[in-house]
Amino acid sequence: xxxxxxxxxxxxxxxxxxFLRPQAVKxxxxxxxxxxxxxxxxxxxxxxxxxxxxxxxxxAGLQVITDGEFRRSYWHLDFMWGLNGIERRTSRxxxxxxxxxxxxxxxxxTGKISGENxxxxxxxxxxxxxxxxxxxxxxxxxxxxxxxSEVVLDRCxxxxxxxxAVYPDDEQLVEDIAAAYRTVIADLYAAGCRSIxxxxxxxxxYCDTDFVAKTGMKAVDIQKVSELGVRANNLxxxxxxxxxxxxxxxxxxxxxxxxxxxxxxxxxxxxxFADENVDAFYLEFDTPRAGTFEPLKYVAPGKKVVxxxxxxxxxxxxxxxxxVSRIHEAAxxxxxxxxxxxxxxxxxxxxxxxxxxxxxxxxxxxxxxxVAEKVWGEA
Numbered sequence: 587x588x589x590x591x592x593x594x595x596x597x598x599x600x601x602x603x604x605f606l607r608p609q610a611v612k613x614x615x616x617x618x619x620x621x622x623x624x625x626x627x628x629x630x631x632x633x634x635x636x637x638x639x640x641x642x643x644x645x646a647g648l649q650v651i652t653d654g655e656f657r658r659s660y661w662h663l664d665f666m667w668g669l670n671g672i673e674r675r676t677s678r679x680x681x682x683x684x685x686x687x688x689x690x691x692x693x694x695x696t697g698k699i700s701g702e703n704x705x706x707x708x709x710x711x712x713x714x715x716x717x718x719x720x721x722x723x724x725x726x727x728x729x730x731x732x733x734x735s736e737v738v739l740d741r742c743x744x745x746x747x748x749x750x751a752v753y754p755d756d757e758q759l760v761e762d763i764a765a766a767y768r769t770v771i772a773d774l775y776a777a778g779c780r781s782i783x784x785x786x787x788x789x790x791x792y793c794d795t796d797f798v799a800k801t802g803m804k805a806v807d808i809q810k811v812s813e814l815g816v817r818a819n820n821l822x823x824x825x826x827x828x829x830x831x832x833x834x835x836x837x838x839x840x841x842x843x844x845x846x847x848x849x850x851x852x853x854x855x856x857x858x859f860a861d862e863n864v865d866a867f868y869l870e871f872d873t874p875r876a877g878t879f880e881p882l883k884y885v886a887p888g889k890k891v892v893x894x895x896x897x898x899x900x901x902x903x904x905x906x907x908x909x910v911s912r913i914h915e916a917a918x919x920x921x922x923x924x925x926x927x928x929x930x931x932x933x934x935x936x937x938x939x940x941x942x943x944x945x946x947x948x949x950x951x952x953x954x955x956x957v958a959e960k961v962w963g964e965a
Contacts, residue, residue: 593649593720593722594722594780594781594831595650595722595724595781595783595831595833595865595866596833596865596866596868596890596892596926596928597648597649597650597926597965598926598927598958598959598961598962598964598965599647599648599649599926599927599928599951599954599955599957599958599959599965600648600650600868600892600926600927600928600954601643601648601650601652601928601929601932601951601954602726602783602785602835602868602894602898602928602929602930602931602932603652603654603655603724603726603783603785603835603932604652604654604655604661604726604931604932604933604934604935605639605652605654605655605656605932605933605934605947606654606933606934606939606940606942606943606944606947607635607654607656607934607937607939608635608638608944610631610634610635611631611632611635611656611937612937614627614628614631614632615628615659615937632656632657633712635654635656636653636654636656636657636712636713636716637716639653639654639656640653640713640716642948644718644721646948646951646952646955647955647965648721648951648955649720649721649722650721650722650723650724650781651713651716651717651721651722651723651724652713652723652724652725652726653709653712653713654934655726655932655934655935657709658937659689659691659936659937660691660935660936660937661726661728661785661932661935661936662728662732662733662736662785662787663691663692663693663736665704665706665727665728665733666693666728666733666736666737667693668704668705668706669699669700669701669704669733669766669770670697670698670699670700670701670702670703670766671695671696671697671698671699671700671752671762672693672694672695672696672699672733672737673693673694673696674691674692674693674694675691675692675693675694675742675745676690676691676692676742677690677691677692677741677742678690678741678742678743679741681839681841681846682846683839683841683842683844683845683846684844684845684846685844686841686842686844688841688842688936689936689938692736692739692741692742692745693733693736693737694737694742694744694745694748694749695737695748695749695752695753695759696748696752697752698752698762699759699762699763699766700762700765700766700769701765701766701767701768701769701770701773702769704769704770704773706725706727706770706774707770707773707774707777709725710723710725710774710777710778710779711777711778713725714777714778714779722780722781723778723779723781724781724782724783725774725779725781725782725783726782726783726785726835727767727770727782727783727784727785728784728785728786729784729785729786729788729815729818729819729834730763730764730767730784730818730819730821730822731786731788731814731815731818731819732784732785732786732787732788733763734756734759734760734763734814734818735788737749737759738756738759760814760817760818760821761821763818763822764818764821764822764824767822768822768824768825771822771823771826771830771832775826775827775830779830780829780830780831781830781831781833782830782831782832782833783832783833783834783835783868784819784832784833784834784835784864785834785835786815786819786834786835786836787836787837787838787839787846788815789815789836789851789854789858790836790837790838790839790846790847790870791846791847792806792808792811792812792853792854793838793847793848793849793850793851793852793853793854793877794838794847794848794849795849795853797847808853808854809857812853812854812856812857812858813857815857815858816857816858816861816862819834819862819863819864820861820862820863823863823864831865831866832864832865833864833865833866833867833868833890833892834862834864834866834867834868835867835868835869835931836851836858836867836868836869836870837869837870837894837930837931838870838875838876840898840899840930840931840932840935840940841935841936841938842936842938842939842940842941844899845875845899848875848876849875849877850876850877850878850880850881851869851876851877851881851882852877852880852881855881855882855883855884856884859881859882859884859885859886859889860884860885860886861886864889865889865890866889866890866891866892866926867885867889867890867891867892868892868894868928869891869892869893869894869930870894870930870931871893871894871895871912871916871930872894872895872896872897872899872929872930873897876930879915879916879918879919880919882916882919882920883919885919885920888924889920889924890924890925890926891916891920891924891925891926892925892926892927892928893912893913893916893925893926893927893928894928894929894930894931895909895912895913895927895930896909896927896928896929896930896950896953896954896957897929897930897950898929898930898931898932898933898940898942898947898950899930899931899940899941899942900941900942901941901942901943901946901949903949903950903953904953906953906956906957906960909927909953909957910957910960910961913925913927913957913961914961922961922962926958927954927957927958927961928954929950929951929954933947933950
């Protein structure tokens with residue numbers, strides 16, 4: 587583990603965090619679910635796979651290392667289940683993506699929410715011990731508003747009733763979620779974490795003008811829900827140490843190479859880009875579904891933007907000259923020195939992963955590196 591002063595995210599050539607699960611991890615998790623492998627056995631397999639992944643990240647020349655989210659089923663729910671006062675439940679259906687339904691799980695509030703002894707802190711310590719000079723171990727977690735958005739839904743019998751028995755109104759719910767996050771963030775910081783990423787798909791929902799039909803949710807006042815999202819996330823960030831970088835990643839869903847929503851950032855940009863107190867925005871821009879770069883004009887001065895121009899959903903490599911051109915196009919709205927490059931999302935936001943091979947995954951990372959070097963002379 588490095589003890590020297592480290593650079594911090596974002597990096598010119600960056601990643602979002604998750605990687606394809608090796609078959610050994612998939613087999614071990616299946617055995618664990620079947621009751622034929624115990625906690626120690628599962629952890630041993632995960633540990634070996636994470637060591638190997640970190641070695642590959644280092645070999646790829648990345649300055650950030652993650653555990654690939656190998657200890658999780660989902661990018662978001664596992665974190666929620668680790669909070670006190672929230673339990674795992676099977677939902678009536680999975681999340682509905684374009685042409686595919688996900689596995690069916692949700693998070694139900696059963697008591698006052700708090701963040702003590704979150705298992706992700708121990709998960710982070712394992713990665714931190716593998717950090718070397720010039721590298722930063724990153725912890726990805728769902729954004730606070732993502733947790734709020736999950737627990738207020740009606741995805742399983744009794745979910746709403748259980749929530750309202752503890753939190754009759756949303757004000758205290760938002761406050762307690764934020765306080766729980768501050769506890770987890772403080773514990774991660776004490777464990778040596780200096781790079782945290784809030785993964786946040788709530789904004790992707792409201793980018794889609796047809797989200798009511800797609801989700802069954804009620805119509806909303808975009809300004810009202812956007813202000814709530816910014817407030818919830820900022821409350822969790824409040825009081826963070828100066829040397830702790832907290833960034834956020836926004837996309838429109840990433841499950842088995844498909845997506846959930848579409849639409850540009852225009853409806854939410856005046857709130858998210860202008861007012862959320864993160865250091866950088868990691869943004870999906872790999873297809874026309876994400877709209878144009880124009881909403882970047884709302885990014886607050888000095889904030890950084892990581893352009894997710896390389897898709898993690900498909901194996902084909904993007905044209906390097908086109909990527910360079912698109913970066914310069916984005917620089918019309920955000921100065922080039924404040925721009926960075928990454929895939930639009932992780933390679934396996936859920937344990938099933940996207941439809942590409944590990945070799946194709948690393949070819950994508952190498953592409954990001956090459957293009958970053960072309961544009962900025964560094965990666």
